[in-house]
Amino acid sequence: MDGSTADDIRYSIGDLARRTGLTVKTVRFYADTGLVPPTGRTPAGYRLYDVHALARLDLVRTLRELGLDLPAVRRVLEREAPLQEVAAAHAEALEVQIRTLRLRRAVLLAVAQRGSTPEEMRLMHKLAKLSDAERRRLVHDFIDETFGGLDADPGFVAMMRSAMPELPDEPRPEQVEAWVELGELVQVRDFRAAVRKMAEHQAAERAEGDRSGLHIALTGTVTSLVRGALAAGTAPASPDADPVVAALTAAYAEAFGRPDDEELRQWLSDRLGTANDPRADRYWQLLAVINGWPARESLRDVFEWFTEALRARLAGC
Incomplete structure (x- = not known):
């Protein structure tokens, strides 16, 4: 035995590629950007890497497969950001992406079922992808305009405000269609005027007593x-x-x-x-x-x- 240990072993870029399953081009890119710096060089000037560099490269591959961008990977490797914090933030971002994909799937299924035109599909996707806060604001704006400034029935107005559209994470096509129709309905000027008239009737009656x-x-x-x-x-x-x-x-x-x-x-x-x-x-x-x-x-x-x-x-x- 020559008495060498794992720390003494040196790997070429080709060795790293074979051990990690990455391409030589990818390993060289990570080396060139400084994510996996070389441990030393051969007499001919070729880069060599030790077992710690191999472990670092394997971590880079894992983080990239999880979807972290290169700046985030660098922060983790340089210990500027704790891995658990980066992982938590990325998991949250992935959850948003998953919800978006589910919503897109529901929109496409709704389009497939109703044979929508390209313009209807555009509008459907535009309204369906609104955030929960944006959906509530759209309905609250409708209620503010139709009941604002009037002494309408407070119980009825409170019920209107509490009944907000809550599109689920995995909406069915009919739920997407309903949300699109509701989003369009609350923006119709004639409908808003009709509801405003209802509110005025309520206010007139309340003036004479509850x-x-x-x-x-x-x-x-x-x-x-x-x-x-x-x-x-x-x-x-x-x-x-x-x-x-x-x-x-x-x-x-x-x-x-x-x-x-x-x-x-x-x-x-x-x-x-x-x-x-x-x-x-x-x-x-x-x-x-x-x-x-x-x-x-x-x-x-x-x-x-x-x-x-x-x-x-x-x-x-």
Whole structure:
């Protein structure tokens, strides 16, 4: 035995390449950039490396395979940044990339299912990739514009603000489509104007006293009576609807302390026409799809029937 130890062994760049599985070109690049400096040189001037350089090169390869860029690798090797901190930061970055890839996959699946045009795909990807904070801001801006400066029902406004779209990390194609549609909907000027009018009606009623409890009770009464009429096949403009309309207008007159007359029916018709905008119902349906909530019961058909019945009687006056 010559008495040499592992520390005495020297490797050429070709040896390092064979031992690490890297190409000679890659090993030479790391050597040229100073990431793996040579331990010595042969008489002919060729670079040689010891076992510590081999271990350093193996660490460089591992860090690069994990996706760290060269500056980050250098900081770790020179102990400017603890490896655990670099690893934690990189793991967080990878998580963001993974979520982005999952979202892109969901967008592509949605496009494949609906046969979207290139422009629709561009818009879908643009809206779908918004961060959670950006999504909330988009909806909060909508609520600020439609309810801002008005003394609307605080409970309803609070509910609106708490019901934010939360697209999951692995959204289904229908959730991506719902988010895109919601993102477009809350930016429609006409829809914002309609919701603003609803808020103004709420504020006007609150000026006369808090009637939030009355509306809940009245909604129950309308739902019960109109569902019965719908089940019986009663047309809103038919004479058979008269008792239902009379019972409902009487309930509203009592609740609001107003005479049960044509003026009340006109007042009701105006407010129901605004409140029953189908886009408002669609807003809540889309939120349910995005957030994975149970399907929300729609009362649109109930209030459409009631509104049509009121208008038919106002037209006949």
